[in-house]
Amino acid sequence: MKKPLLVCSALALSISSVITPLTATAALPHTVNNQQLPSLAPMLEQVTPAVVSIAVEGKQVSTQRLPDSFRFFFGPDFPSEQVQERPFRGLGSGVIVDADKGYIVTNHHVIGGADKIIVQLHDGREITAELIGSDEMSDIALLKLSEIENLTEITLADSDKLRVGDFAVAIGNPFGLGQTVTSGIISALGRSGLNIENFENFIQTDAAINSGNSGGALVNLNGELVGINTAILGPNGGNVGIGFAIPVNMVKNLTEQILEYGEVKRxxxxxxxxxxxxxxxxxxxxxxxxxxxxxxxxxxxxxxxxxxxxxxxxxxxxxxxxxxxxxxxxxxxxxxxxxxxxxxxxxxxxxxxxxxxxxxxxxxxxxxxxxxxxxxxxxxxxxxxxxx
CATH class of the missing domain: 2.30.42.10 (PDZ domain)
Known part of the structure; x- marks a missing residue:
């Protein structure tokens, strides 16, 4: 299994600055003419059912070279290498892009090498999924659920219309805690040269992304999918406000090729x-x-x-x-x-x-x-x- 790009780590927060109390004029009002305060909740109620948690199980194969002395004691026919299989488990996120057919998009590194894929829906149901196809070089995978009743799909945006400064919301399953929502902005577009993937054209965001968010959704304020969260840049594998997502237009092209050819033909x-x-x-x-x-x-x-x-x-x-x-x-x-x-x-x-x-x-x-x-x-x- 390919090592996940997002490495789980403990986060420490230190505050050394002096915090000045807010004045009365700076405080947010409790109500405005008896109306509710601005909130992302109405949008998220429509979107979060389309974002799922993914748990995988499989075997990781490793090869260990044995000392030459083994062949001296056991003869020249004794193998020089020993192959070991170790079970592994992994967690990630995914996005339902076609409710009628049960298609889910996630990252290749979330499901790479998995023998068993279990998808947990927003309502708590756990459903097995099969791998339709994946592309390691672009880190995209397409899954199909074995049951397709009462699914909610996400609406796709046009990621070419994104602008730096647009608000963005990340939804996923960080550290296996369960579905979590964070918000930020689009920090940069067209990021490449990061040596994360072979074909890089990342959306950069400061919405908090951590281990387990891989394969989750990055959406705009309309609740439309703009990218698939993939990686972060941080000294210890933790979030420092530099996260990367694969643009949804790129994801759409890749998944269409997987469905048509069973692979990506670049x-x-x-x-x-x-x-x-x-x-x-x-x-x-x-x-x-x-x-x-x-x-x-x-x-x-x-x-x-x-x-x-x-x-x-x-x-x-x-x-x-x-x-x-x-x-x-x-x-x-x-x-x-x-x-x-x-x-x-x-x-x-x-x-x-x-x-x-x-x-x-x-x-x-x-x-x-x-x-x-x-x-x-x-x-x-x-x-x-x-x-x-």
Whole structure:
């Protein structure tokens, strides 16, 4: 089983600042014209039944190399390694995305290696679930409940419409305590380079996320799903206000592929490049300061067939802004092989658009020496090239 990304740890809270008592004018009123105070409760009453707790059981296989002296005593045919199976149990969260079919989305690392999956619903019912398919590289899994009576599904938002500063609510089962709700804001969008997953385009939030929240819901104030909570960044594995969720648009693309093919068939452009840094933009006279800079184009790739060239800057995919090369890579990969995408590009200072039919990632691998000549980049500090 893949080690969970969210590590349970004890949290200690120290308060060293002086707390000044609130004045009467700063206190919240008990009532306003006999009306209830603003609350998330009405929205949560509709949403929380769609968020479930997941318990898994399985066997973890480990291999231990035995000392050479064992073969000396027991003969050359004695195995040099010993395989051990140890039972494990794990906890996580999930979200019902289709009540009629009993489909639940969670993280791959929640159910990876599990032989038995038990889902506890909001009303206390415990139902077994089977794994329809999962993708370790994007950390998404799709489950199906064995019983589908009286289920509540969540409404999906358009995560491309999120803005930094939007309010967000995280719902899950931290530390196995039971369903818990925390709130915060969207702190950042398009986070990548964290080495958590292979294809990263995270939503960052300061809503408290802890071990057991993995696979749970990140929703907006309308109660719509905007992301699947996945990981946190913290020195001791505890929450410090930096949590990450997989955007729901990405989740939707991945689960559709799992249902259609039984696996994820990633799309690929066939380009190599990196971030459009301010230094690069200034050197080439580009006015835009966001996007993915193309350094090389692979022969016979989807990018070459669409007319993309080294030196182009990809600034949007299907009308949605691209901030970084990592975001481009994740969006293209999760759209899927065979899908068409409209790319907004900047070439020679002019805005253009091209339509590309994505190839399957496994079919587009070429040796580095087969790449077309690279775009001449000035002597500037540039990041490690990436492919998309």
């Amino acid at each position: 799309g690929v452009l066939g380009v190599q490049g990196g971030e459009l840094t301010s230094e690069l933009a200034e050197a080439f006279g580009y006015e835009t300061n966001h996007g993915a800079f193309i350094n090389q184009v692979m022969p016979d790739s989807a990018a070459e067939k669409a007319g993309l060239k080294a030196g182009d800057i990809i600034v949007s995919v299907n009308g949605k802004q691209i901030r970084t090369f990592g975001e481009l890579r994740a969006k293209i990969a999760t759209l899927g092989a065979g899908k068409k995408a409209t790319l907004g590009i900047v070439r020679d200072g002019k805005d253009q658009s091209v339509t590309v039919t994505l190839q399957e990632a496994t079919l587009s691998k070429v040796k580095a020496d087969n790449l077309h000549p690279a775009w001449p980049v000035p002597s500037l500090p540039t990041p490690q090239p990436m492919t998309a």
